[in-house]
Amino acid sequence: MAESIIKQYYDALGQGKLLGKKCKKCGAYTFPPTTACKKCGSSEQEWVELSGKGKLLFLSHGMAPPPNPRFAEIAPYAYGHICLDEGVFVQAIITGVSIDPDTLKSYYERVPVDVVPDIQEIKGLNVLAFKVA
Amino acid sequence: MGRKLKDSVFILGVGCTRFGNLLETPELKGLSLHEMAAQAAQEAMADAKVDPQEIDAVFVGNVTYPTSLLPATYSQIADWLGIQLKAGVHFDAACSTTNVGITMAAMGIASGVYDKVLVVGLESTLSQPKTLSPYERTTIPTEEMWLWTDHCVGQSYSVPQGYDIFPTYNAFNAMGYCRKYGLSLDELEHGLFEVCRTRRLHGSMNPKAIRQETLEQEAKRMGFDDPWKFWTSRFNPHVAWPSRLNSVVTPADGASAIVVGRREGAASSQPVELQGFGISVMDLPWYDEDPTVMPIDQESFKKAYEMADIKAKDIDYLHTHDCSHIMGICVAELSGYLPQGQGLKYAEEGRLRFDGDRPMSTHGGRHAFGHAWAASAGSDTYEAVKQIRGQADARQIKPFPKTAVIHTHGYAMISTVLVLNGGN
């Protein structure tokens, strides 16, 4: 049986790991992992664990009720645009921050700020979220 | 050297329903999707002076399957239009659908396979068939509509991990714009207020727009003499701080249609040439450290300008996808039609109005004209063709534009640029 790349990614989150792929041809990271290098299209890739460390560049929030019922209990949640240390851009839920305009404005003035993964299990799925370091 | 069509291709006719709600809006109320699509298609064929039997192929687009239950529109819509036994296909490029359809039609024509192609886009974002009724519909909650619309977005990682359109396609871009050009958040707010005022003015002048109330009239209705006070009130909440409800899309039901063909033998009095186009696709994230620039737009504009052999200074009328007002401005600046960092200032100075020197989205755009996913790009083309021909009534641009550029972002994400040219 073939093991889905997607399933391996979510399973690894459950162990606190961020799994991606690194291109054997051009060295670029593809995160989250797919079947081909995001940069050059090569399928010659190897699994790699990312540090998870990154910088939050922008912080806002999503809607409530949310489109995806998985998040009904936590919406409206803070959502951020992040650059990981490996140079990969990710957008994800940010835990532990309030979404009132004053807080969001203070982040707008403070960014970039360091973030680290804060993986959440939400209704049976491991979800990559981040928190301010 | 840019790629070229091997033959000239023209838009011979355009049609568009009013955008509204199939359960409420007088022009649409009670119609089935088949009838709504037929309204647009028959208007386009009449405009092109083309008989249904002259059509060689029907390309029909629809995005949100749960609201249409029409995965194979080609045979059903062809049947309702009297165009049986011709070629047909059902296709989907989300909010770029109809304009991508025009490019597919153009390639079919320039290659010599077809002479006349009918492109149709139809969509309901506000209701779905009631149980399995052939004609009764029932309203859908907004979050349900977004759940289905987000089927267009990364299903392996983005959507399952909390993706939301409003931070990603509004808030981050707005903050990025302020940071890049040194604008304060207050200046951003004023600028977006002015963009909204402009769009709503255009909507108030367009009998086909879903919102025909100006922002000032809405403010008054809600008890505010000062529209700015209304803008900053709880009646215009943040959908994703700092972006407010009146800076985003107004979901709608609607249909649009375009007859594409050759100039030779065309009965249509004012064909408009499809001079060039560019298409570029990309999954999330759509940008890196600068959320005001999407690489797909750089690509699609470059390809379209090369094929059409034009430069930004040649453009007389521009529509950019303005599902998010700030992204609409970012793309207009990327296109070269507006100077970098000046878009909001241009809006405040009235320069983006139909009677300004840089007119944009004179039909009212996604916010005032409304957004019916697969039909919307066709509504943008409809407006551009009407403007070029001098048929835009009260909101006519003067002198009539000759070169019009239409940009759309199809979720998620297909950047599509058409260059249209015509007039005298």
Ligand SMILES: [Zn+2]
């Ligand atoms: Zn590579």
